[in-house]
Amino acid sequence: MADETASQGPLPVVDWLKLPEGGDPYLEAHKCTKCAAIYLGDRKHCSKCGGRDCLKATRLSNDGTLYAYSIVFRSFPGIEVPYVSAIVDLEGGGTVKGNLIGVEPDPEKISFGMPVQVVYKDALGRKDREGNSYISYFFQPAQG
Amino acid sequence: MSDVYILGTDMIKFGRFPERSVPELAAEAAHGALDDASVTIQDIQAMWSGNLGQAAGMVGQRTLQEIGQTGIPVVNCANACATGATAFRDAWLAVKAGVYDLVMAVGVEQMGRGLLGGAGGGTGIPKEGLLGSGTMPAVFAEAGMEHSRKYGTTFEQFAKVSVKNHHHSTLNPKAMYQIETPLETVMNAEMIAYPNTKLMCSVNVDGSAAAVLASEKKAKELGLDRAVRVKASVLSSDPWQERDLVMPDVNTCTRLAAKSAYEMAGVGPDDIDLVELHDCFATAEILHYENLGPCAAGEAGRLIDEGETALGGRVPVNVSGGLLSKGHPLGATGIANIYEVSTHLRGEADKRQVEGARLGLTHVIGLGSACAIHILEKVD
Numbered sequence: 001m002a003d004e005t006a007s008q009g010p011l012p013v014v015d016w017l018k019l020p021e022g023g024d025p026y027l028e029a030h031k032c033t034k035c036a037a038i039y040l041g042d043r044k045h046c047s048k049c050g051g052r053d054c055l056k057a058t059r060l061s062n063d064g065t066l067y068a069y070s071i072v073f074r075s076f077p078g079i080e081v082p083y084v085s086a087i088v089d090l091e092g093g094g095t096v097k098g099n100l101i102g103v104e105p106d107p108e109k110i111s112f113g114m115p116v117q118v119v120y121k122d123a124l125g126r127k128d129r130e131g132n133s134y135i136s137y138f139f140q141p142a143q144g
Numbered sequence: 145m146s147d148v149y150i151l152g153t154d155m156i157k158f159g160r161f162p163e164r165s166v167p168e169l170a171a172e173a174a175h176g177a178l179d180d181a182s183v184t185i186q187d188i189q190a191m192w193s194g195n196l197g198q199a200a201g202m203v204g205q206r207t208l209q210e211i212g213q214t215g216i217p218v219v220n221c222a223n224a225c226a227t228g229a230t231a232f233r234d235a236w237l238a239v240k241a242g243v244y245d246l247v248m249a250v251g252v253e254q255m256g257r258g259l260l261g262g263a264g265g266g267t268g269i270p271k272e273g274l275l276g277s278g279t280m281p282a283v284f285a286e287a288g289m290e291h292s293r294k295y296g297t298t299f300e301q302f303a304k305v306s307v308k309n310h311h312h313s314t315l316n317p318k319a320m321y322q323i324e325t326p327l328e329t330v331m332n333a334e335m336i337a338y339p340n341t342k343l344m345c346s347v348n349v350d351g352s353a354a355a356v357l358a359s360e361k362k363a364k365e366l367g368l369d370r371a372v373r374v375k376a377s378v379l380s381s382d383p384w385q386e387r388d389l390v391m392p393d394v395n396t397c398t399r400l401a402a403k404s405a406y407e408m409a410g411v412g413p414d415d416i417d418l419v420e421l422h423d424c425f426a427t428a429e430i431l432h433y434e435n436l437g438p439c440a441a442g443e444a445g446r447l448i449d450e451g452e453t454a455l456g457g458r459v460p461v462n463v464s465g466g467l468l469s470k471g472h473p474l475g476a477t478g479i480a481n482i483y484e485v486s487t488h489l490r491g492e493a494d495k496r497q498v499e500g501a502r503l504g505l506t507h508v509i510g511l512g513s514a515c516a517i518h519i520l521e522k523v524d
Contacts, residue, residue: 013274040389048384068293068391070285071338072277076259076270085276085337087286087391097276097390107338112293128268136274 013123013136016041025120026062027137029094030055038093062118063142064090071105080124088116088139102140115142146360148239150372150520151246152181153483155353157318158471161254162350166195166203169352170252171210173476177248177354178211182366185212188356189244194221194231194251195475207250222475224510225424226379227251228353229478233516235357236377245362251480252352253473260348276390281345281425282337283392283511288427289339290391295442297430299339303330304448305426306344306468312455313465315496320349320471344426349471353479355486372486373521375503376408382513394428397515398435398507405505406437409519413437416459416519417501418488420481422509423466433461436507436517455496463488463496478516481506489522 012019016028030039032055037048045052069086086100100116103109116139123134154176161169170193178184185208193204199222208218223230228251235249261280272278291297307327313319325333325343333341363371380401385393406412413436421436423429433444438452438459447453453461464470464484467477485504487493498504506518 013269013271037384037386067387068286068289070277070282070289070340071335072273072279072282073335073337074259074281075273075277075279079270079273081273083273083277085282085286087276087387089387095387095390099274099276107299112289123269123274126269126274130268132268134269 008132010122010133010135013134014041017135017137019135025135027060027096027118029058029060031058040094040096060094060096061091064088064116064118066100066110066112066114066116067095068112069100069110071107084110086139098137098139100139116140117142145240148236148374149358149360149363149368149523150355150374150482150486151358151363151366152177152179152183152356153354153486154180155318155476155480155483156351158320158349158351158473160350166198166252166254167206167210169254169350170203170207170250173252173352173354174207174211174248174250177356181356183246183356185214187246188214188216188248190217190235190238190247192219192221192231192235192247192249194227194249194478195253196222196224196227197253197255197475203252204250223514224512225422225474226478226508226510226514226516227475228480229506229508229516229518230379230514232355232479232482232518233377233379236374239357239359245359246356248354248356249479250352250354251476251478253475254350255348255473257348277337279337281340284425284427285337285340286391287394287431288425291427291431291444295445297445300327300331301445301448302339302426302430303327303341303344305423305429306330308448308454309423309462309466309468310343312463312496313469316465316470319465319469320347321465321469340425340427344468346424346467346472347469349473351471351473351476351480353476353483355479355482368523370490371523372489373523374518375411375521376405376517376519378405378408378517380404380515392511392513394509394511394513395431395435397513398432398509401515401517402436405517405519411503411519416503416505418463418485418498418504419459419461419507420464420466420484420504421461421507423462423468424472424509426468429461429466432507436505455498460498463493463498478506478508481508482518482520485520489520
Protein backbone atom coordinates (compact mmCIF):
# COMPACT_ATOMS: atom_id res chain seq x y z
CA MET A 1 0.00 0.00 0.00
CA ALA A 2 1.15 3.47 -0.81
CA ASP A 3 2.13 5.39 2.26
CA GLU A 4 1.22 9.07 2.14
CA THR A 5 4.20 9.93 4.31
CA ALA A 6 6.74 9.23 1.55
CA SER A 7 9.17 12.06 1.97
CA GLN A 8 11.49 11.67 -0.99
CA GLY A 9 11.00 12.50 -4.63
CA PRO A 10 10.79 9.67 -7.17
CA LEU A 11 13.62 7.14 -6.99
CA PRO A 12 15.42 5.55 -9.94
CA VAL A 13 14.10 2.09 -10.89
CA VAL A 14 17.65 0.70 -11.09
CA ASP A 15 20.80 2.17 -9.62
CA TRP A 16 22.22 2.78 -13.08
CA LEU A 17 19.39 5.17 -13.98
CA LYS A 18 20.75 8.53 -12.87
CA LEU A 19 18.56 11.45 -11.85
CA PRO A 20 20.99 14.39 -11.52
CA GLU A 21 19.58 17.41 -9.71
CA GLY A 22 18.60 20.01 -12.27
CA GLY A 23 19.70 17.79 -15.16
CA ASP A 24 18.13 15.26 -17.49
CA PRO A 25 17.89 11.60 -16.47
CA TYR A 26 20.28 9.21 -18.16
CA LEU A 27 21.50 5.62 -18.06
CA GLU A 28 24.98 4.99 -16.78
CA ALA A 29 27.28 2.17 -17.73
CA HIS A 30 30.79 1.22 -16.75
CA LYS A 31 33.32 0.76 -19.48
CA CYS A 32 36.52 -1.22 -19.30
CA THR A 33 39.54 1.00 -19.91
CA LYS A 34 41.48 -2.01 -21.22
CA CYS A 35 39.08 -3.77 -23.60
CA ALA A 36 36.15 -1.31 -23.90
CA ALA A 37 33.52 -3.83 -22.76
CA ILE A 38 30.42 -2.07 -21.44
CA TYR A 39 28.43 -3.04 -18.33
CA LEU A 40 25.17 -1.68 -17.02
CA GLY A 41 25.59 -0.46 -13.49
CA ASP A 42 28.56 -0.32 -11.20
CA ARG A 43 31.26 -2.95 -11.43
CA LYS A 44 34.84 -3.32 -10.23
CA HIS A 45 36.42 -5.89 -12.55
CA CYS A 46 35.93 -6.74 -16.22
CA SER A 47 34.39 -10.11 -17.07
CA LYS A 48 35.45 -9.89 -20.70
CA CYS A 49 39.20 -9.44 -20.23
CA GLY A 50 39.61 -10.20 -16.52
CA GLY A 51 41.09 -6.75 -15.93
CA ARG A 52 40.95 -5.46 -12.35
CA ASP A 53 39.80 -2.08 -11.09
CA CYS A 54 39.67 -0.83 -14.67
CA LEU A 55 36.06 0.28 -15.13
CA LYS A 56 35.02 3.90 -15.63
CA ALA A 57 31.52 5.35 -15.50
CA THR A 58 30.15 6.41 -18.87
CA ARG A 59 26.87 7.99 -19.93
CA LEU A 60 24.83 5.89 -22.36
CA SER A 61 23.10 7.38 -25.37
CA ASN A 62 19.32 7.80 -25.46
CA ASP A 63 19.27 6.78 -29.12
CA GLY A 64 19.31 3.20 -30.26
CA THR A 65 17.84 0.54 -32.51
CA LEU A 66 15.64 -2.44 -31.75
CA TYR A 67 17.70 -5.63 -31.76
CA ALA A 68 15.14 -8.27 -30.70
CA TYR A 69 11.85 -8.47 -28.80
CA SER A 70 9.00 -10.60 -27.58
CA ILE A 71 5.37 -9.65 -27.07
CA VAL A 72 4.42 -10.89 -23.64
CA PHE A 73 0.83 -12.06 -23.17
CA ARG A 74 1.20 -14.09 -19.98
CA SER A 75 3.10 -12.77 -16.99
CA PHE A 76 2.85 -12.92 -13.23
CA PRO A 77 -0.40 -12.03 -11.45
CA GLY A 78 -1.00 -8.28 -11.39
CA ILE A 79 1.33 -7.50 -14.30
CA GLU A 80 -0.56 -5.79 -17.11
CA VAL A 81 -0.30 -7.55 -20.50
CA PRO A 82 0.33 -7.46 -23.38
CA TYR A 83 3.55 -5.54 -23.52
CA VAL A 84 6.62 -5.56 -25.69
CA SER A 85 9.83 -6.73 -24.02
CA ALA A 86 12.54 -5.15 -26.13
CA ILE A 87 16.29 -5.46 -26.43
CA VAL A 88 17.84 -2.25 -27.71
CA ASP A 89 21.39 -1.57 -28.87
CA LEU A 90 22.35 1.99 -27.97
CA GLU A 91 24.40 4.23 -30.19
CA GLY A 92 28.02 4.18 -29.08
CA GLY A 93 27.62 0.85 -27.25
CA GLY A 94 25.56 -0.76 -24.53
CA THR A 95 22.51 -3.01 -24.83
CA VAL A 96 19.50 -2.44 -22.62
CA LYS A 97 16.28 -4.37 -22.05
CA GLY A 98 12.97 -2.70 -21.31
CA ASN A 99 9.39 -2.12 -22.39
CA LEU A 100 8.84 -0.75 -25.88
CA ILE A 101 5.90 1.68 -25.68
CA GLY A 102 4.07 3.74 -28.28
CA VAL A 103 3.63 0.82 -30.71
CA GLU A 104 0.87 -1.74 -31.03
CA PRO A 105 1.91 -5.08 -29.55
CA ASP A 106 1.74 -6.71 -32.97
CA PRO A 107 4.70 -8.22 -34.86
CA GLU A 108 3.38 -6.52 -38.03
CA LYS A 109 3.94 -3.14 -36.41
CA ILE A 110 7.41 -3.81 -35.02
CA SER A 111 10.53 -4.11 -37.13
CA PHE A 112 14.04 -5.21 -36.31
CA GLY A 113 16.47 -2.33 -36.44
CA MET A 114 13.79 0.35 -36.00
CA PRO A 115 15.21 3.49 -34.38
CA VAL A 116 14.04 4.02 -30.81
CA GLN A 117 14.59 6.58 -28.09
CA VAL A 118 15.06 6.04 -24.39
CA VAL A 119 12.44 8.03 -22.45
CA TYR A 120 12.05 8.45 -18.70
CA LYS A 121 8.65 8.25 -17.00
CA ASP A 122 6.91 7.15 -13.85
CA ALA A 123 7.28 3.37 -13.28
CA LEU A 124 3.69 2.49 -14.28
CA GLY A 125 2.41 3.73 -10.93
CA ARG A 126 4.32 1.06 -9.00
CA LYS A 127 5.32 2.09 -5.48
CA ASP A 128 7.38 0.40 -2.80
CA ARG A 129 6.23 -0.42 0.73
CA GLU A 130 7.24 3.02 1.96
CA GLY A 131 5.06 4.63 -0.70
CA ASN A 132 7.95 5.88 -2.82
CA SER A 133 7.31 6.29 -6.51
CA TYR A 134 9.95 5.47 -9.13
CA ILE A 135 11.21 6.77 -12.43
CA SER A 136 11.82 4.10 -15.04
CA TYR A 137 13.15 4.08 -18.57
CA PHE A 138 11.16 2.99 -21.62
CA PHE A 139 11.80 2.78 -25.33
CA GLN A 140 9.59 4.47 -27.89
CA PRO A 141 9.84 4.76 -31.66
CA ALA A 142 12.15 7.65 -32.55
CA GLN A 143 10.39 10.83 -33.75
CA GLY A 144 10.83 12.01 -37.32
CA MET B 145 42.87 -43.78 -21.35
CA SER B 146 40.24 -46.47 -21.66
CA ASP B 147 36.57 -45.77 -22.42
CA VAL B 148 33.70 -45.42 -19.98
CA TYR B 149 30.46 -47.33 -20.57
CA ILE B 150 26.84 -46.96 -19.58
CA LEU B 151 25.80 -50.39 -18.31
CA GLY B 152 22.34 -49.53 -17.08
CA THR B 153 19.95 -46.61 -17.40
CA ASP B 154 16.32 -45.84 -16.69
CA MET B 155 13.82 -43.04 -16.25
CA ILE B 156 10.41 -42.98 -14.65
CA LYS B 157 7.37 -41.97 -16.67
CA PHE B 158 7.31 -38.19 -16.26
CA GLY B 159 4.19 -36.76 -14.63
CA ARG B 160 2.94 -34.91 -11.58
CA PHE B 161 3.50 -36.70 -8.29
CA PRO B 162 2.94 -34.16 -5.50
CA GLU B 163 2.26 -36.96 -3.02
CA ARG B 164 5.73 -38.47 -3.48
CA SER B 165 9.04 -37.19 -2.10
CA VAL B 166 12.06 -36.20 -4.17
CA PRO B 167 14.23 -39.08 -2.84
CA GLU B 168 11.38 -41.51 -3.54
CA LEU B 169 11.26 -40.40 -7.17
CA ALA B 170 15.08 -40.61 -7.41
CA ALA B 171 15.07 -44.10 -5.88
CA GLU B 172 12.68 -45.43 -8.50
CA ALA B 173 14.97 -44.43 -11.40
CA ALA B 174 18.07 -45.57 -9.45
CA HIS B 175 16.54 -49.01 -8.87
CA GLY B 176 15.65 -49.17 -12.56
CA ALA B 177 19.20 -48.35 -13.64
CA LEU B 178 20.75 -50.84 -11.18
CA ASP B 179 18.41 -53.60 -12.40
CA ASP B 180 19.09 -52.68 -16.01
CA ALA B 181 22.83 -53.09 -15.33
CA SER B 182 22.21 -56.28 -13.32
CA VAL B 183 24.12 -54.90 -10.33
CA THR B 184 23.09 -53.88 -6.80
CA ILE B 185 23.69 -50.78 -4.73
CA GLN B 186 26.40 -52.77 -2.90
CA ASP B 187 28.39 -52.80 -6.17
CA ILE B 188 28.28 -49.02 -6.61
CA GLN B 189 31.42 -47.19 -5.44
CA ALA B 190 30.23 -43.56 -5.65
CA MET B 191 27.13 -41.59 -6.58
CA TRP B 192 26.41 -38.19 -8.13
CA SER B 193 22.98 -36.72 -7.49
CA GLY B 194 21.50 -33.90 -9.56
CA ASN B 195 18.66 -31.80 -8.18
CA LEU B 196 17.88 -28.10 -8.29
CA GLY B 197 14.79 -27.47 -6.16
CA GLN B 198 16.36 -28.88 -3.00
CA ALA B 199 19.97 -28.09 -3.89
CA ALA B 200 20.85 -27.61 -0.22
CA GLY B 201 18.87 -30.64 0.89
CA MET B 202 21.37 -33.52 0.52
CA VAL B 203 19.10 -35.27 -1.97
CA GLY B 204 21.81 -37.82 -2.89
CA GLN B 205 22.20 -39.06 0.67
CA ARG B 206 18.42 -39.13 1.10
CA THR B 207 18.21 -41.21 -2.09
CA LEU B 208 20.66 -43.69 -0.56
CA GLN B 209 18.41 -43.83 2.51
CA GLU B 210 15.78 -45.22 0.10
CA ILE B 211 18.01 -47.65 -1.80
CA GLY B 212 20.83 -48.58 0.58
CA GLN B 213 23.17 -46.55 2.79
CA THR B 214 26.44 -48.22 1.92
CA GLY B 215 28.71 -45.38 3.01
CA ILE B 216 29.90 -44.48 -0.49
CA PRO B 217 30.89 -40.92 -1.42
CA VAL B 218 27.94 -38.84 -2.64
CA VAL B 219 28.18 -35.54 -4.52
CA ASN B 220 25.14 -33.27 -4.81
CA CYS B 221 25.16 -31.19 -8.01
CA ALA B 222 23.23 -28.10 -9.08
CA ASN B 223 23.86 -26.48 -12.48
CA ALA B 224 20.48 -25.09 -13.55
CA CYS B 225 18.90 -27.18 -16.33
CA ALA B 226 22.29 -28.82 -16.97
CA THR B 227 22.18 -30.32 -13.47
CA GLY B 228 21.52 -33.95 -14.44
CA ALA B 229 24.07 -33.92 -17.25
CA THR B 230 26.63 -32.36 -14.89
CA ALA B 231 26.06 -35.16 -12.36
CA PHE B 232 26.52 -37.70 -15.17
CA ARG B 233 29.65 -35.97 -16.45
CA ASP B 234 31.29 -35.83 -13.04
CA ALA B 235 30.52 -39.52 -12.54
CA TRP B 236 32.11 -40.14 -15.95
CA LEU B 237 35.17 -38.05 -15.01
CA ALA B 238 35.79 -40.11 -11.87
CA VAL B 239 35.69 -43.37 -13.81
CA LYS B 240 37.70 -41.93 -16.69
CA ALA B 241 40.35 -40.83 -14.18
CA GLY B 242 40.58 -44.39 -12.92
CA VAL B 243 39.40 -43.63 -9.40
CA TYR B 244 36.32 -45.89 -9.57
CA ASP B 245 35.12 -48.80 -11.70
CA LEU B 246 31.38 -48.62 -11.10
CA VAL B 247 29.38 -45.50 -10.20
CA MET B 248 25.89 -44.09 -10.55
CA ALA B 249 24.40 -40.74 -11.56
CA VAL B 250 20.84 -39.87 -10.60
CA GLY B 251 18.85 -36.78 -11.60
CA VAL B 252 15.52 -35.85 -10.02
CA GLU B 253 13.13 -32.93 -9.84
CA GLN B 254 9.74 -32.11 -8.43
CA MET B 255 8.33 -29.02 -10.10
CA GLY B 256 5.51 -26.63 -9.36
CA ARG B 257 3.39 -25.34 -12.21
CA GLY B 258 3.62 -21.98 -13.89
CA LEU B 259 6.15 -19.51 -15.22
CA LEU B 260 9.82 -19.75 -14.36
CA GLY B 261 12.08 -16.73 -14.18
CA GLY B 262 11.04 -13.10 -14.00
CA ALA B 263 12.79 -9.74 -14.01
CA GLY B 264 13.68 -8.67 -10.49
CA GLY B 265 16.39 -7.46 -8.21
CA GLY B 266 17.58 -4.02 -7.26
CA THR B 267 15.07 -1.59 -5.83
CA GLY B 268 11.81 -2.11 -4.03
CA ILE B 269 9.30 -2.48 -6.87
CA PRO B 270 8.73 -5.43 -9.21
CA LYS B 271 10.54 -5.06 -12.53
CA GLU B 272 8.63 -7.68 -14.50
CA GLY B 273 6.60 -5.95 -17.21
CA LEU B 274 8.39 -2.70 -16.47
CA LEU B 275 11.93 -3.41 -17.68
CA GLY B 276 10.76 -5.98 -20.23
CA SER B 277 10.31 -9.58 -19.20
CA GLY B 278 12.57 -12.02 -17.44
CA THR B 279 10.17 -14.95 -17.76
CA MET B 280 11.68 -17.96 -19.50
CA PRO B 281 9.12 -18.00 -22.37
CA ALA B 282 9.99 -14.36 -23.15
CA VAL B 283 13.75 -14.83 -22.79
CA PHE B 284 13.70 -17.72 -25.26
CA ALA B 285 11.24 -15.86 -27.49
CA GLU B 286 13.79 -13.04 -27.73
CA ALA B 287 16.54 -15.55 -28.55
CA GLY B 288 14.29 -16.94 -31.31
CA MET B 289 13.55 -13.46 -32.62
CA GLU B 290 17.29 -12.86 -32.90
CA HIS B 291 17.28 -15.82 -35.30
CA SER B 292 14.29 -14.35 -37.16
CA ARG B 293 16.16 -11.09 -37.45
CA LYS B 294 19.18 -12.80 -39.02
CA TYR B 295 17.49 -15.39 -41.20
CA GLY B 296 13.79 -14.54 -41.47
CA THR B 297 12.67 -17.55 -39.44
CA THR B 298 8.89 -17.50 -39.10
CA PHE B 299 6.39 -18.12 -36.29
CA GLU B 300 5.16 -21.09 -38.34
CA GLN B 301 8.62 -22.63 -38.54
CA PHE B 302 9.07 -22.34 -34.77
CA ALA B 303 5.61 -23.86 -34.29
CA LYS B 304 6.51 -26.85 -36.49
CA VAL B 305 9.10 -27.89 -33.88
CA SER B 306 6.28 -28.35 -31.42
CA VAL B 307 4.13 -30.30 -33.89
CA LYS B 308 7.06 -32.66 -34.48
CA ASN B 309 8.01 -33.19 -30.83
CA HIS B 310 4.43 -33.71 -29.70
CA HIS B 311 4.04 -36.26 -32.51
CA HIS B 312 7.19 -38.07 -31.36
CA SER B 313 5.89 -38.27 -27.80
CA THR B 314 2.83 -40.23 -28.96
CA LEU B 315 5.34 -43.06 -29.50
CA ASN B 316 6.96 -42.71 -26.07
CA PRO B 317 5.00 -44.22 -23.17
CA LYS B 318 7.31 -42.48 -20.65
CA ALA B 319 6.51 -39.00 -21.96
CA MET B 320 4.17 -36.75 -19.96
CA TYR B 321 1.85 -36.32 -22.96
CA GLN B 322 0.92 -38.56 -25.88
CA ILE B 323 -1.16 -36.07 -27.84
CA GLU B 324 -0.92 -35.00 -31.49
CA THR B 325 -0.91 -31.22 -31.89
CA PRO B 326 -1.43 -30.16 -35.52
CA LEU B 327 0.12 -26.89 -36.71
CA GLU B 328 -3.12 -24.87 -36.34
CA THR B 329 -3.52 -26.14 -32.78
CA VAL B 330 0.01 -25.10 -31.87
CA MET B 331 -0.25 -21.69 -33.53
CA ASN B 332 -3.71 -20.97 -32.11
CA ALA B 333 -2.87 -22.05 -28.57
CA GLU B 334 -2.69 -19.30 -25.95
CA MET B 335 0.13 -16.92 -26.83
CA ILE B 336 2.51 -16.77 -23.88
CA ALA B 337 5.37 -14.70 -25.26
CA TYR B 338 5.41 -14.20 -29.04
CA PRO B 339 6.40 -16.29 -30.88
CA ASN B 340 6.04 -19.00 -28.18
CA THR B 341 2.48 -20.24 -27.62
CA LYS B 342 1.60 -22.44 -24.68
CA LEU B 343 2.24 -25.58 -26.74
CA MET B 344 5.70 -24.26 -27.62
CA CYS B 345 6.78 -24.13 -23.94
CA SER B 346 8.23 -27.15 -22.15
CA VAL B 347 6.07 -28.88 -19.60
CA ASN B 348 6.90 -28.58 -15.90
CA VAL B 349 6.76 -32.14 -14.62
CA ASP B 350 8.16 -34.33 -11.88
CA GLY B 351 10.63 -36.96 -12.96
CA SER B 352 13.84 -38.84 -12.40
CA ALA B 353 16.44 -40.65 -14.46
CA ALA B 354 19.58 -42.59 -13.60
CA ALA B 355 22.58 -44.25 -15.20
CA VAL B 356 25.20 -46.76 -14.04
CA LEU B 357 28.67 -46.06 -15.48
CA ALA B 358 31.52 -48.53 -15.63
CA SER B 359 35.18 -48.61 -16.53
CA GLU B 360 36.17 -50.66 -19.57
CA LYS B 361 37.58 -53.37 -17.33
CA LYS B 362 34.40 -53.59 -15.26
CA ALA B 363 32.15 -53.39 -18.33
CA LYS B 364 33.95 -56.32 -19.96
CA GLU B 365 33.69 -58.29 -16.75
CA LEU B 366 29.94 -57.65 -16.44
CA GLY B 367 29.21 -58.03 -20.15
CA LEU B 368 29.16 -55.52 -23.01
CA ASP B 369 25.98 -56.86 -24.68
CA ARG B 370 23.83 -53.83 -23.98
CA ALA B 371 26.59 -51.41 -23.01
CA VAL B 372 26.78 -47.93 -24.52
CA ARG B 373 30.16 -46.25 -24.97
CA VAL B 374 30.56 -42.63 -23.82
CA LYS B 375 32.57 -41.17 -26.69
CA ALA B 376 32.56 -37.59 -25.43
CA SER B 377 31.53 -35.70 -22.32
CA VAL B 378 31.86 -31.93 -22.40
CA LEU B 379 30.78 -29.06 -20.20
CA SER B 380 31.10 -25.37 -21.04
CA SER B 381 30.08 -22.06 -19.52
CA ASP B 382 29.05 -18.97 -21.45
CA PRO B 383 31.93 -16.88 -22.75
CA TRP B 384 31.51 -13.09 -22.58
CA GLN B 385 29.15 -11.61 -25.16
CA GLU B 386 28.22 -7.98 -25.57
CA ARG B 387 24.48 -8.48 -24.93
CA ASP B 388 25.01 -10.91 -22.01
CA LEU B 389 23.53 -8.68 -19.34
CA VAL B 390 20.13 -8.49 -20.97
CA MET B 391 20.08 -11.46 -23.29
CA PRO B 392 21.38 -14.81 -22.03
CA ASP B 393 23.40 -16.41 -24.82
CA VAL B 394 22.62 -20.10 -25.28
CA ASN B 395 24.37 -20.27 -28.64
CA THR B 396 28.04 -19.63 -27.96
CA CYS B 397 28.36 -22.06 -25.05
CA THR B 398 26.61 -24.73 -27.14
CA ARG B 399 28.92 -24.17 -30.11
CA LEU B 400 31.93 -24.27 -27.82
CA ALA B 401 30.82 -27.54 -26.20
CA ALA B 402 29.83 -29.09 -29.54
CA LYS B 403 33.23 -28.36 -31.07
CA SER B 404 35.02 -30.01 -28.12
CA ALA B 405 32.62 -32.95 -28.11
CA TYR B 406 33.12 -33.73 -31.80
CA GLU B 407 36.88 -33.47 -31.34
CA MET B 408 36.85 -35.75 -28.31
CA ALA B 409 34.67 -38.32 -30.08
CA GLY B 410 36.64 -38.09 -33.32
CA VAL B 411 33.42 -37.72 -35.32
CA GLY B 412 31.56 -34.93 -37.11
CA PRO B 413 27.94 -33.75 -37.10
CA ASP B 414 27.19 -35.84 -40.21
CA ASP B 415 28.03 -39.03 -38.31
CA ILE B 416 25.32 -38.45 -35.69
CA ASP B 417 22.19 -40.60 -36.11
CA LEU B 418 19.96 -38.92 -33.53
CA VAL B 419 20.00 -35.91 -31.24
CA GLU B 420 18.22 -35.16 -27.98
CA LEU B 421 18.63 -31.41 -27.52
CA HIS B 422 17.39 -28.76 -25.11
CA ASP B 423 14.00 -27.72 -26.55
CA CYS B 424 12.91 -25.85 -23.44
CA PHE B 425 10.98 -23.71 -25.92
CA ALA B 426 10.27 -24.36 -29.59
CA THR B 427 12.40 -21.34 -30.52
CA ALA B 428 15.43 -22.90 -28.80
CA GLU B 429 15.38 -26.08 -30.89
CA ILE B 430 15.74 -24.06 -34.10
CA LEU B 431 18.85 -22.30 -32.73
CA HIS B 432 20.48 -25.55 -31.71
CA TYR B 433 20.14 -27.15 -35.18
CA GLU B 434 22.81 -24.70 -36.20
CA ASN B 435 24.75 -24.70 -32.93
CA LEU B 436 25.07 -28.49 -32.85
CA GLY B 437 25.72 -28.95 -36.53
CA PRO B 438 22.80 -30.84 -38.12
CA CYS B 439 22.79 -27.83 -40.47
CA ALA B 440 24.76 -24.72 -41.31
CA ALA B 441 23.94 -21.19 -40.12
CA GLY B 442 20.66 -19.96 -41.55
CA GLU B 443 19.38 -23.38 -42.63
CA ALA B 444 17.38 -24.34 -39.53
CA GLY B 445 14.08 -23.10 -40.96
CA ARG B 446 14.53 -25.24 -44.04
CA LEU B 447 15.51 -28.23 -41.89
CA ILE B 448 12.23 -28.17 -39.97
CA ASP B 449 10.21 -27.39 -43.14
CA GLU B 450 11.62 -30.41 -44.93
CA GLY B 451 11.10 -32.78 -42.02
CA GLU B 452 14.78 -33.66 -41.76
CA THR B 453 14.67 -33.68 -37.97
CA ALA B 454 11.50 -35.78 -37.68
CA LEU B 455 11.59 -39.52 -37.02
CA GLY B 456 12.45 -41.07 -40.38
CA GLY B 457 14.29 -37.91 -41.48
CA ARG B 458 18.00 -37.40 -42.03
CA VAL B 459 18.81 -36.64 -38.38
CA PRO B 460 15.87 -37.18 -36.01
CA VAL B 461 15.82 -34.67 -33.15
CA ASN B 462 13.99 -35.23 -29.87
CA VAL B 463 12.28 -38.47 -30.80
CA SER B 464 11.48 -38.83 -27.09
CA GLY B 465 9.06 -35.91 -27.43
CA GLY B 466 11.64 -33.56 -26.02
CA LEU B 467 11.19 -31.17 -23.14
CA LEU B 468 8.14 -29.82 -24.99
CA SER B 469 6.09 -32.98 -24.58
CA LYS B 470 8.07 -35.60 -22.65
CA GLY B 471 8.46 -32.90 -20.00
CA HIS B 472 11.27 -31.00 -18.31
CA PRO B 473 12.03 -31.98 -14.70
CA LEU B 474 15.09 -29.71 -14.49
CA GLY B 475 17.53 -31.91 -12.55
CA ALA B 476 16.49 -35.11 -14.34
CA THR B 477 16.42 -33.84 -17.92
CA GLY B 478 20.13 -34.27 -18.66
CA ILE B 479 20.12 -37.94 -17.68
CA ALA B 480 16.72 -38.60 -19.27
CA ASN B 481 18.10 -37.62 -22.66
CA ILE B 482 21.08 -39.94 -22.10
CA TYR B 483 18.53 -42.69 -21.32
CA GLU B 484 16.71 -41.91 -24.58
CA VAL B 485 19.77 -42.02 -26.82
CA SER B 486 21.08 -45.16 -25.08
CA THR B 487 17.73 -46.86 -25.67
CA HIS B 488 18.02 -46.22 -29.42
CA LEU B 489 21.64 -47.37 -29.58
CA ARG B 490 20.52 -50.59 -27.88
CA GLY B 491 17.77 -50.97 -30.47
CA GLU B 492 15.12 -51.01 -27.72
CA ALA B 493 13.12 -47.87 -28.57
CA ASP B 494 10.20 -49.82 -30.03
CA LYS B 495 7.86 -47.67 -32.17
CA ARG B 496 10.10 -44.62 -32.11
CA GLN B 497 13.33 -46.53 -32.85
CA VAL B 498 15.76 -44.65 -35.09
CA GLU B 499 16.75 -47.50 -37.39
CA GLY B 500 20.41 -48.42 -37.40
CA ALA B 501 21.35 -45.81 -34.79
CA ARG B 502 25.06 -46.06 -33.95
CA LEU B 503 25.95 -42.60 -32.66
CA GLY B 504 23.76 -40.18 -30.73
CA LEU B 505 24.23 -36.78 -29.15
CA THR B 506 22.63 -35.30 -26.05
CA HIS B 507 22.59 -31.60 -25.19
CA VAL B 508 21.30 -29.50 -22.32
CA ILE B 509 21.57 -25.84 -21.42
CA GLY B 510 21.36 -24.48 -17.90
CA LEU B 511 20.59 -20.80 -18.18
CA GLY B 512 23.18 -18.68 -16.50
CA SER B 513 24.79 -20.52 -18.36
CA ALA B 514 26.06 -24.09 -18.59
CA CYS B 515 26.05 -26.39 -21.59
CA ALA B 516 26.63 -30.14 -21.40
CA ILE B 517 27.02 -32.40 -24.42
CA HIS B 518 27.49 -36.16 -24.53
CA ILE B 519 28.18 -38.30 -27.58
CA LEU B 520 27.22 -41.93 -27.11
CA GLU B 521 28.10 -44.91 -29.29
CA LYS B 522 26.65 -48.36 -29.82
CA VAL B 523 29.04 -51.15 -28.84
CA ASP B 524 29.51 -53.87 -31.45
